[in-house]
Amino acid sequence: MNIPANNPSLKSWLEVAPASDFPIQNIPFGVFSVEEDDLVIGTRIGDFAISLTALNDLGFFKDIDFDDNVLYDETLNAFISEGKEVWRAIRNRISEIFEANNPKLRDDAKSRELTIFNVNEVNVELPVFIGDYTDFYSSREHATNVGMMFRDPANALLPNWLHLPVGYHGRSSTIVPSGVPVNRPLGQSLPKGETQPVFGPSKRVDFELETAFITADANVMGDRVSVDDAESHMFGMVLLNDWSARDIQAWEYVPLGPFLAKNFGSSISCWVVTMDALEPFRCASPSQEDPKPLPYLQQKGDHSFDINLEVIIQPEDKEGKTVCKSNFKYMYWTMAQQLAHHTVNGCLVSSGDLMGSGTISGPTKDSFGSMLELSWGGQNPIEMPDGSTRTFIEDYDTVIMKGYCEKDGVRIGFGDVSSQLLPAVPLDN
Amino acid sequence: MNIPANNPSLKSWLEVAPASDFPIQNIPFGVFSVEEDDLVIGTRIGDFAISLTALNDLGFFKDIDFDDNVLYDETLNAFISEGKEVWRAIRNRISEIFEANNPKLRDDAKSRELTIFNVNEVNVELPVFIGDYTDFYSSREHATNVGMMFRDPANALLPNWLHLPVGYHGRSSTIVPSGVPVNRPLGQSLPKGETQPVFGPSKRVDFELETAFITADANVMGDRVSVDDAESHMFGMVLLNDWSARDIQAWEYVPLGPFLAKNFGSSISCWVVTMDALEPFRCASPSQEDPKPLPYLQQKGDHSFDINLEVIIQPEDKEGKTVCKSNFKYMYWTMAQQLAHHTVNGCLVSSGDLMGSGTISGPTKDSFGSMLELSWGGQNPIEMPDGSTRTFIEDYDTVIMKGYCEKDGVRIGFGDVSSQLLPAVPLDN
Numbered sequence: 052m053n054i055p056a057n058n059p060s061l062k063s064w065l066e067v068a069p070a071s072d073f074p075i076q077n078i079p080f081g082v083f084s085v086e087e088d089d090l091v092i093g094t095r096i097g098d099f100a101i102s103l104t105a106l107n108d109l110g111f112f113k114d115i116d117f118d119d120n121v122l123y124d125e126t127l128n129a130f131i132s133e134g135k136e137v138w139r140a141i142r143n144r145i146s147e148i149f150e151a152n153n154p155k156l157r158d159d160a161k162s163r164e165l166t167i168f169n170v171n172e173v174n175v176e177l178p179v180f181i182g183d184y185t186d187f188y189s190s191r192e193h194a195t196n197v198g199m200m201f202r203d204p205a206n207a208l209l210p211n212w213l214h215l216p217v218g219y220h221g222r223s224s225t226i227v228p229s230g231v232p233v234n235r236p237l238g239q240s241l242p243k244g245e246t247q248p249v250f251g252p253s254k255r256v257d258f259e260l261e262t263a264f265i266t267a268d269a270n271v272m273g274d275r276v277s278v279d280d281a282e283s284h285m286f287g288m289v290l291l292n293d294w295s296a297r298d299i300q301a302w303e304y305v306p307l308g309p310f311l312a313k314n315f316g317s318s319i320s321c322w323v324v325t326m327d328a329l330e331p332f333r334c335a336s337p338s339q340e341d342p343k344p345l346p347y348l349q350q351k352g353d354h355s356f357d358i359n360l361e362v363i364i365q366p367e368d369k370e371g372k373t374v375c376k377s378n379f380k381y382m383y384w385t386m387a388q389q390l391a392h393h394t395v396n397g398c399l400v401s402s403g404d405l406m407g408s409g410t411i412s413g414p415t416k417d418s419f420g421s422m423l424e425l426s427w428g429g430q431n432p433i434e435m436p437d438g439s440t441r442t443f444i445e446d447y448d449t450v451i452m453k454g455y456c457e458k459d460g461v462r463i464g465f466g467d468v469s470s471q472l473l474p475a476v477p478l479d480n
Numbered sequence: 481m482n483i484p485a486n487n488p489s490l491k492s493w494l495e496v497a498p499a500s501d502f503p504i505q506n507i508p509f510g511v512f513s514v515e516e517d518d519l520v521i522g523t524r525i526g527d528f529a530i531s532l533t534a535l536n537d538l539g540f541f542k543d544i545d546f547d548d549n550v551l552y553d554e555t556l557n558a559f560i561s562e563g564k565e566v567w568r569a570i571r572n573r574i575s576e577i578f579e580a581n582n583p584k585l586r587d588d589a590k591s592r593e594l595t596i597f598n599v600n601e602v603n604v605e606l607p608v609f610i611g612d613y614t615d616f617y618s619s620r621e622h623a624t625n626v627g628m629m630f631r632d633p634a635n636a637l638l639p640n641w642l643h644l645p646v647g648y649h650g651r652s653s654t655i656v657p658s659g660v661p662v663n664r665p666l667g668q669s670l671p672k673g674e675t676q677p678v679f680g681p682s683k684r685v686d687f688e689l690e691t692a693f694i695t696a697d698a699n700v701m702g703d704r705v706s707v708d709d710a711e712s713h714m715f716g717m718v719l720l721n722d723w724s725a726r727d728i729q730a731w732e733y734v735p736l737g738p739f740l741a742k743n744f745g746s747s748i749s750c751w752v753v754t755m756d757a758l759e760p761f762r763c764a765s766p767s768q769e770d771p772k773p774l775p776y777l778q779q780k781g782d783h784s785f786d787i788n789l790e791v792i793i794q795p796e797d798k799e800g801k802t803v804c805k806s807n808f809k810y811m812y813w814t815m816a817q818q819l820a821h822h823t824v825n826g827c828l829v830s831s832g833d834l835m836g837s838g839t840i841s842g843p844t845k846d847s848f849g850s851m852l853e854l855s856w857g858g859q860n861p862i863e864m865p866d867g868s869t870r871t872f873i874e875d876y877d878t879v880i881m882k883g884y885c886e887k888d889g890v891r892i893g894f895g896d897v898s899s900q901l902l903p904a905v906p907l908d909n
Binding site for chain 1 (some may be wrong): 611612617630631638639640643644646647648649650651652653654656662663665666667668670675676677679701702703704725728731732733734735736737738739740743744745771774775776821822824825826827828829830833905907
């Protein structure tokens with residue numbers, strides 16, 4: 052596949068720091084506002100937020116066949132509904148506009164002023180209105196680790212796990228953009244050895260290192276998406292911190308799954324990295340020969356992506372620590388399999404739906420994607436640079452997740468998803 | 481509480497059949513379209529759909545203090561956001577307009593023509609945009625029955641069940657209005673005694689008899705709704721058929737809960753019966769003394785509603801049969817407890833969110849709210865009038881649910897939620 056915007060030799064006339072997640076080869080999509088102005092559709096190069104709304108006003112997209120009203124919305128949903136050819140054409144055009152040798156915008160100070168903003172001076176918001184949010188559970192290592200701790204070490208993986216990408220519905224209303232703090236939840240839990248639950252602030256607030264893909268309009272209700280066609284309905288990816296309260300979860304989750312343990316907040320990174328930008332980093336996923344999945348889930352070729360992931364716990368006013376280094380390529384079930392499975396019963400998937408990967412744990416102890424696994428249920432505290440320890444997340448800690456791909460001297464990153472845990476709000480408040 | 485529109489002696493100048501669900505004391509809210517015209521906000525009296533948009537154009541609400549733009553939307557969400565005082569004022573005003581002795585609209589043929597339509601000549605659609613859908617599991621009889629069949633008859637009720645209203649997130653995208661058919665889903669299931677799953681059309685498609693309440697903007701993220709305040713954030717109720725594929729469910733539901741077994745379709749009735757209209761039917765719910773719930777769930781007074789419920793299986797071109805008669809008052813956990821629990825961790829609940837009750841089963845065998853229970857896992861087939869039997873729902877059967885309250889000669893009903901099960905769509909389609 053030849054995607055001009057992916058050319059590793061491209062340089063931009065905008066300054067891009069060498070370690071930036073956002074070289075001209077990335078060109079993610081997002082929405083932002085400048086001061087008190089309305090939200091605009093945008094992209095990012097280096098530390099510059101660029102208004103696509105303004106570029107459209109200036110006529111830069113006028114020969115591209117699409118409904119340009121979608122660039123005046125406050126979310127990407129309508130733009131995503133225009134389809135993959137349009138996303139690709141717009142991204143390739145943005146690449147041309149900012150390519151080092153293109154003078155048109157570069158040498159037009161007045162147009163630049165309408166279009167380009169310092170990213171630190173804008174408010175970057177949720178990129179899409181999320182109609183429905185699904186979270187999968189597709190890391191074999193994570194499911195095994197959790198099964199060992201919560202259930203039976205000898206039969207850690209449940210019988211269905213290798214046959215289907217287990218998933219469940221999450222709550223859309225509390226998905227927040229990077230930067231928004233989350234409060235420690237109150238809830239019920241069952242103290243060890245007790246039979247009566249207690250109520251209070253969760254004592255085991257955890258992160259879950261995940262990615263998520265954002266879908267296009269994939270089907271109509273009753274119809275389905277084949278595994279071979281699934282990737283064409285994916286717009287792009289973000290990082291996801293699926294905040295979890297382990298003590299609440301352990302008590303509430305049978306038989307209908309996690310509920311209040313999850314829906315107090317989920318944080319995502321705000322710049323959606325397109326599947327086109329990730330294409331050079333396509334790679335194999337783990338073998339699925341034993342057992343082979345049912346035919347509707349069988350895939351040939353490479354359908355994972357080599358995305359380096361990292362989690363940092365940053366206490367307030369103290370030195371932080373990287374507690375996990377993982378990689379998306381460890382995931383057993385691919386995103387295409389997740390989407391094919393999700394729709395095989397006719398379930399409707401629409402533009403802006405969010406599909407979380409599930410916690411991404413790798414094979415080594417430093418690649419586990421949650422404190423539950425890293426501290427092994429609280430048994431092995433992690434030492435912080437100041438000498439304090441963590442089994443779970445403490446009040447005022449900020450959890451920062453980073454993700455990037457790297458190849459041929461090009462680094463395509465997601466920016467951070469960063470959010471601080473604030474203390475529980477007392478019940479009488 | 482004195483709600484003028486609830487006066488049992490009121491009569492309307494519109495004709496209302498004696499057994500109608502929609503006397504002048506009901507005045508539910510919904511949305512409908514006439515032929516190809518835009519959707520309008522409406523109410524229903526007898527077999528007449530009434531445009532509130534048109535009534536507003538004619539000045540009937542002009543002295544009520546609210547943003548009347550909300551009556552020009554295509555869903556009730558913005559109207560609901562106006563708050564309980566506004567819903568009440570509008571409902572009371574509608575009652576005045578249609579009261580037998582009020583000549584203003586009654587004697588104005590031209591205005592009547594703009595306002596009043598035969599309900600059979602309009603398209604009634606989903607009343608709200610459902611941002612998030614939660615389904616609870618609050619019938620003790622249902623949870624016990626399912627626990628006996630799926631898990632352990634000796635310990636049917638799981639340890640958490642009497643301490644919290646168990647709930648989980650559902651899928652909003654496939655909630656459809658009454659009248660829209662649903663296809664039998666394809667999916668994986670594990671045949672009895674086997675270790676490898678098979679793929680194909682579900683063989684155990686079931687209904688679940690539920691009600692649901694539609695919320696107002698209840699809180700901001702991080703904040704919570706107390707159990708005493710919860711009812712003021714409920715707009716009204718509808719009937720819900722939570723279609724379920726039992727064979728898919730049994731295989732997929734551990735450990736994260738039902739997913740594809742539920743999200744192929746959920747059907748709701750379209751006229752939202754307000755909590756004000758239900759007020760005369762308030763009644764006690766089952767005692768919660770053993771165990772007493774934790775303080776944040778404790779309530780005094782009556783917080784259930786005496787709503788008669790009924791399920792009919794209607795084969796195509798054949799006589800139908802009532803297979804279940806139940807009542808909402810059997811539910812162990814109240815709607816106020818559900819909403820207080822849902823938000824106790826700070827989860828955001830907004831205008832138009834839908835909260836399902838869970839299957840409503842009563843104490844007797846003919847009051848069980850699903851075929852799973854009525855046929856006891858398929859062991860006791862139900863005989864139909866034509867001599868055929870049902871353990872689960874057959875292709876082309878229509879499932880019809882009805883609900884109504886009755887007191888002092890006034891019947892307040894929900895209309896039907898009716899939907900036909902169509903055959904599975906083959907995979908290569």
